[in-house]
Amino acid sequence: MAKRDADGVDLTVGSARMESLDGFVLERVLLDAPDKKALFLLGRFKDITGEENGKRAIVILAKRHFETETSKVEQLSQTALQSIFTNDIYSKYGGTPPPSLNEINVDIICPCTDKHIAKYSKQETFIVRETPELYALVTLPYILSLPATTIQWVYNILEKKKEVERLLYEDPDAAQGFMLHPDLKWDQKQASELYCLAICHNRDLRSVRDLRQEHLPLLENIKTKSCQCIQDKYGVTQDKLRIYLHYQPSYYHLHVHFTHVDLFGAGQNVGKAILLEDVINNLAIDPDYYLKSTLSYTLGSEMDLYKAMQAHL
Amino acid sequence: MAKRDADGVDLTVGSARMESLDGFVLERVLLDAPDKKALFLLGRFKDITGEENGKRAIVILAKRHFETETSKVEQLSQTALQSIFTNDIYSKYGGTPPPSLNEINVDIICPCTDKHIAKYSKQETFIVRETPELYALVTLPYILSLPATTIQWVYNILEKKKEVERLLYEDPDAAQGFMLHPDLKWDQKQASELYCLAICHNRDLRSVRDLRQEHLPLLENIKTKSCQCIQDKYGVTQDKLRIYLHYQPSYYHLHVHFTHVDLFGAGQNVGKAILLEDVINNLAIDPDYYLKSTLSYTLGSEMDLYKAMQAHL
CATH class of the missing domain: 3.30.428.10 (HIT-like)
Structure with a gap:
């Protein structure tokens, strides 16, 4: 039987430690926040049978700042580059750092309420x-x-x-x-x-x-x-x-x-x-x-x- | 012979399209900019012989915002998760997205001058x-x-x-x-x-x-x-x-x-x-x-x- 909290809220997904976002089915982007380099997504997690009628959830993805420890910064020289352009002494690339140095933050609210949805939705x-x-x-x-x-x-x-x-x-x-x-x-x-x-x-x-x-x-x-x-x-x-x-x-x-x-x-x-x-x-x-x-x-x-x-x- | 511009500035490194940051040797972090999720680094590129006396360069690494095209957002469900904590309906993870969805921006100024260094150094x-x-x-x-x-x-x-x-x-x-x-x-x-x-x-x-x-x-x-x-x-x-x-x-x-x-x-x-x-x-x-x-x-x-x-x- 599913674990429940004091209010009877089923904690199965919220408290289970997930290993990937694999079961998340996107409903819509609630908020696109380029200033924070973050995306606020609304969707559902598939339930245990794989059906898409699982719990509604907000997933917040945010790019993490670089770690500034010298050894970490030095390891960033392993970044692969793809040229975008060059003008005089200035050049620009897309870079692919080692994945371990390029993690993102993932926050999950599951199950989420309409209040959570309103809070994270943005006005234009x-x-x-x-x-x-x-x-x-x-x-x-x-x-x-x-x-x-x-x-x-x-x-x-x-x-x-x-x-x-x-x-x-x-x-x-x-x-x-x-x-x-x-x-x-x-x-x-x-x-x-x-x-x-x-x-x-x-x-x-x-x-x-x-x-x-x-x-x-x-x-x-x-x-x-x-x-x-x-x-x-x-x-x-x-x-x-x-x-x-x-x-x-x-x-x-x-x-x-x-x-x-x-x-x-x-x-x-x-x-x-x-x-x-x-x-x-x-x-x-x-x-x-x-x-x-x-x-x-x-x-x-x-x-x-x-x-x-x-x-x- | 090295390519030179009208002022005789050697363009070899600046104009060469690099495939990785491999040859960059860190001197110091000029500026740590958490608001932009960016690092401004000063260092030298190794010259063609592998010596560390190549040109002085500023390398700017900045986390890129997520792409918000639906197909790209949907692919983010392939993000691997590592649990940080869980509390009731709230949980937090470190995430490793597919590398192609998690590129960074790399700007290189090479060779750089003292003026560039002053511009990008932390100052009051x-x-x-x-x-x-x-x-x-x-x-x-x-x-x-x-x-x-x-x-x-x-x-x-x-x-x-x-x-x-x-x-x-x-x-x-x-x-x-x-x-x-x-x-x-x-x-x-x-x-x-x-x-x-x-x-x-x-x-x-x-x-x-x-x-x-x-x-x-x-x-x-x-x-x-x-x-x-x-x-x-x-x-x-x-x-x-x-x-x-x-x-x-x-x-x-x-x-x-x-x-x-x-x-x-x-x-x-x-x-x-x-x-x-x-x-x-x-x-x-x-x-x-x-x-x-x-x-x-x-x-x-x-x-x-x-x-x-x-x-x-």
Whole structure:
């Protein structure tokens, strides 16, 4: 009889140590993740009789990084090469290393639930060109339609009802003031992973679109005082900080991200992040830069804003 | 006798198509890049007599993403597994796929210079604010001091001496024309990793700093025709493309990057990448935007430009 766990889930396949993926029958690729060099597959394992009605499973295949031990690196010279092209001193090959130096990681969830499937399925990303007209027609009405409760948590912070113990710095001025906190994504263990967030006190500024030349003192104030605080507290100097806003942001109350230059992620990508220095530069060049500009950014296909825009793209 | 190029550089190793890395003798690992699953190695190729005093070379090994064609994914079920652990419905294995499905990319620069070595060595990253004055004082003199030979390979492409077989599209117009190629970083196997490069014919444009409103037709031309070509050839539509320039670029002849929105890397980060749409927007707002602007970007501590700037930061 099949082994079962406390909930009665049959563990036969999940707990059996398989020797190959041989019994896996592909249903579809859930997610193609080139940034991780990984594939998330949905399928079924054949049951013991060889029928294809076995348990549904997610199989995650990911290329493994090279081992950097010198002896392992030296063994990589046994890699066979197939030429792709040559130009001057540059040449490119397909390489076949010894299989033992080229294993991949295989993660199996079996049996998997619909929740697992949703978690590992991906929404498509699109680049959107937001003209001032499109902002007025779709984006602003979308922002105004959001229930006030969605940024209540920001007001809780600004009113010191929440996260007071995490507060790094505050300038209480209503026009130019702000609060600086470590971001929740940062565990504050490694300075090289530093992530802080400045939230302004002005509640009229929803995003970079609302910024005009008159807000330069606010932006300069946030930059100067946050950098000083971060240097004092964490020893990270301004030339090691990537300082940026998001457009679109995940909530519509103006805030500025401070991350260590060595930290990489989708949130630092062009088409999402805008350097605070660039915002300051743009407003100095044209007081109405963000009123006149076409702003391009990425949106996920399942996001409400993208759905609202679709008819107008 | 060894083959030599116009500058007398011996091309024997660079142009010879090697069948394995067998003759490569490791000196040291220049850079361990787990985010790219890549290793940058410095060493020498043994010369024809088997002596270890051959040419100095950089060998870049990078794990390749999986191919996502259904037939290829299905063949991955031939992957042999070695159990690492099992917990309830979750299990983890080391996998050995059929070698033909698990090739790596191998890039060789041979012979390599000290500049190549510096470029690929681990270095600290700093954010630099380049005012128009700093550009005139340091950056422009630095660019002008670079030997003409450093962009000879670009001219080889533009003059169709090289990479003709890779050419995707050409508009031969001297002012508004350009060539589109798949970038060498892309193996052309996966549309989701698409990376193409447009190189303009105008040899006076070194970087985004040289762009003025009069160049809008060039930029629009590059955008429109490249997007059409990429859609026709690879089925990737414009709303799935992140289109950007680098500042600082790695070579000072204007070129535009086209990458799939799902592709992530340091090259798409704010502080390095500038969206082509933003460049077009900025020049429409102010004809001299790139003459007047302060541009902020990351530089590595070992880069000559950073060293030249240090006294002025």
